[in-house]
Amino acid sequence: MDAVEVEVSLRVDGRQRRLTLDTRTSLLDALRERLGVTGPKKGCDHGQCGACTILLDGRRVNSCLALAVAHDEAEITTVEGLADGDTLHPLQESFVRHDGFQCGYCTPGQICSAVGMLTEAEAGWPSAVSADLTAPVELTDAEISERMSGNLCRCGAYAGIVPAIAEVAR
Amino acid sequence: MRPFDYRRADDIDGAVAMLALNPSAAFLGGGTNLVDHLRLGVTAPDLLVDVTRLGLDRIEPLADGGVRVGGTVRNSDLAADRLVRERYPVLAQALLSGASGQLRNLATTGGNLLQRTRCVYFQDVTTPCGKREPGSGCSALRGYQRYHAILGASSACIATHPSDMAVAMAALDAVVRVRGRDGERAVPLTDFHRLPGDEPQRDTVLQHGELITAVDLPPLPEGMRSRYRKVRDRASYAFALVSVAAVLDVRDGTVADVRIALGGVAHKPWRASVAERELRGAPATADSFRRAADAELAAAEPVEGNAFKVPLVRGTLVAVLRELSEETAR
Numbered sequence: 385m386d387a388v389e390v391e392v393s394l395r396v397d398g399r400q401r402r403l404t405l406d407t408r409t410s411l412l413d414a415l416r417e418r419l420g421v422t423g424p425k426k427g428c429d430h431g432q433c434g435a436c437t438i439l440l441d442g443r444r445v446n447s448c449l450a451l452a453v454a455h456d457e458a459e460i461t462t463v464e465g466l467a468d469g470d471t472l473h474p475l476q477e478s479f480v481r482h483d484g485f486q487c488g489y490c491t492p493g494q495i496c497s498a499v500g501m502l503t504e505a506e507a508g509w510p511s512a513v514s515a516d517l518t519a520p521v522e523l524t525d526a527e528i529s530e531r532m533s534g535n536l537c538r539c540g541a542y543a544g545i546v547p548a549i550a551e552v553a554r
Numbered sequence: 555m556r557p558f559d560y561r562r563a564d565d566i567d568g569a570v571a572m573l574a575l576n577p578s579a580a581f582l583g584g585g586t587n588l589v590d591h592l593r594l595g596v597t598a599p600d601l602l603v604d605v606t607r608l609g610l611d612r613i614e615p616l617a618d619g620g621v622r623v624g625g626t627v628r629n630s631d632l633a634a635d636r637l638v639r640e641r642y643p644v645l646a647q648a649l650l651s652g653a654s655g656q657l658r659n660l661a662t663t664g665g666n667l668l669q670r671t672r673c674v675y676f677q678d679v680t681t682p683c684g685k686r687e688p689g690s691g692c693s694a695l696r697g698y699q700r701y702h703a704i705l706g707a708s709s710a711c712i713a714t715h716p717s718d719m720a721v722a723m724a725a726l727d728a729v730v731r732v733r734g735r736d737g738e739r740a741v742p743l744t745d746f747h748r749l750p751g752d753e754p755q756r757d758t759v760l761q762h763g764e765l766i767t768a769v770d771l772p773p774l775p776e777g778m779r780s781r782y783r784k785v786r787d788r789a790s791y792a793f794a795l796v797s798v799a800a801v802l803d804v805r806d807g808t809v810a811d812v813r814i815a816l817g818g819v820a821h822k823p824w825r826a827s828v829a830e831r832e833l834r835g836a837p838a839t840a841d842s843f844r845r846a847a848d849a850e851l852a853a854a855e856p857v858e859g860n861a862f863k864v865p866l867v868r869g870t871l872v873a874v875l876r877e878l879s880e881e882t883a884r
């Protein structure tokens with residue numbers, strides 16, 4: 385069977401983009417290789433590290449395991465779309481202030497994941513460490529660590545990442 | 555990765571018909587298992603039929619007090635659902651202990667049940683694996699065995715089914731609703747996945763082209779308490795070494811009712827019916843819990859690399875039953 389090409393239209397960081405893609409293309413590769421949006425990083429390409437995390441219709445997902453063709457017409461926010469002009473997103477600011485990174489490779493995924501995570505907590509979603517599944521969420525350090533466990537940091541900058549998120553969360 | 559065609563199904567019959575016409579087609583849910591396996595070369599369908607827009611993404615209360623979970627409800631939405639959190643804590647806990655927040659936002663009910671029973675060799679196409687290539691032998695028999703089965707395995711395959719959700723559903727007596735070309739059928743979750751026998755390539759009883767439309771959760775009788783405990787190599791974002799899903803009702807110090815399922819121990823979510831029989835009507839004491847665990851584990855056949863799982867299951871099961879009995883004692 386020959387490669388199959390399809391038309392896909394995506395709204396990426398506020399801009400409508402239309403492209404013709406091989407059906408095998410992941411959202412991550414569509415963003416990075418086709419649209420030049422290199423904020424999302426490829427760490428593992430297997431859903432194991434979180435470096436590729438983006439917001440897909442407002443929810444955090446691993447863009448390496450999502451096929452672009454399956455998300456035609458989706459609204460995507462990457463780390464590049466979080467700032468408001470020259471004003472950084474509060475989480476970006478906080479990561480800088482708290483040294484939430486060393487090499488920075490995992491950071492775009494960490495920050496997008498944190499944005500999605502705060503929305504989930506706001507909506508009252510419990511986590512695996514929540515003692516009471518129906519109580520309002522209190523974002524303790526343990527809660528933040530658990531909820532952010534899908535984002536690995538090779539440099540081990542967790543000691544800065546958790547406080548960076550905590551400051552924005554509380 | 556081999557090329558494939560992609561279609562978005564608009565209705566259930568259409569989705570089922572597309573697969574019926576093409577023996578090499580596969581349904582696509584969130585893609586978190588399938589896309590990984592496409593990339594690894596483990597599987598190579600020539601058509602993906604996307605089933606995520608069939609309107610099967612609802613969670614509805616049933617007239618009998620149970621809950622119907624649509625086949626494409628995302629794992630994160632299921633874990634966050636009010637009804638599920640209130641009525642089936644074991645299920646919410648199991649879901650929340652699986653994968654990561656990002657993956658749960660993609661993963662669907664049907665896809666979670668049908669993620670492959672697998673091991674590292676299954677995902678490495680350079681090694682022999684009878685599940686991936688029938689007849690090629692099993693690399694795990696003389697290899698890495700830490701995540702492998704201690705119950706119900708065969709010399710053809712000792713892999714485990716990695717789903718946490720399915721273990722909780724097994725303890726809840728859930729029923730899988732399936733639509734095929736010949737109509738609908740309902741399969742108890744405990745009969746849905748298979749033991750490997752001499753056909754390790756078949757994980758479940760599903761036929762090609764059958765679509766999971768929903769999973770029905772029967773109501774839990776008043777007074778039942780439920781809980782999920784997962785033991786793993788790191789605190790989060792790791793597959794289970796072993797896990798326990800339990801539902802318990804204790805009255806006047808006696809076990810009135812109990813249901814137990816184990817994860818990480820078999821080719822399928824393992825309903826511990828021997829332990830359950832041992833416990834019904836027995837005093838709700840640590841002694842009974844230990845006896846029940848030992849009775850269940852009498853059939854265990856660990857291999858060298860996973861012998862630690864026998865005492866680990868025993869300890870975890872006893873701990874979970876103890877916690878639940880303290881909670882439900884009345």
Ligand SMILES: Cc1cc2nc3c(=O)[nH]c(=O)nc-3n(C[C@H](O)[C@H](O)[C@H](O)COP(=O)(O)OP(=O)(O)OC[C@H]3O[C@@H](n4cnc5c(N)ncnc54)[C@H](O)[C@@H]3O)c2cc1C
Nearest residue numbers: 583584585586587588652653662664665666668717718766
């Ligand atoms: C890094 C990583 C860590 C993980 N950790 C865990 C963990 O700790 N615990 C755990 O339980 N899981 C874990 N998982 C597995 C994850 O839960 C599954 O990949 C996910 O649930 C699969 O759902 P999906 O919708 O993405 O399935 P897909 O990948 O879309 O599909 C999987 C299979 O199901 C079929 N299918 C999909 N929907 C239907 C349907 N409605 N009817 C019939 N067939 C269907 C597909 O054809 C395919 O064969 C992990 C995965 C990754 C990548």
Ligand code: SF4
Nearest residue numbers: 673683692711712713
């Ligand atoms: S245990 Fe099963 S999946 Fe793993 S190598 Fe053996 S046959 Fe393959």
Ligand code: FES
Nearest residue numbers: 427428429434448
């Ligand atoms: S690149 Fe997607 S999770 Fe690692």
Ligand code: FES
Nearest residue numbers: 486488537538539
């Ligand atoms: S900062 Fe280097 S991987 Fe996280």
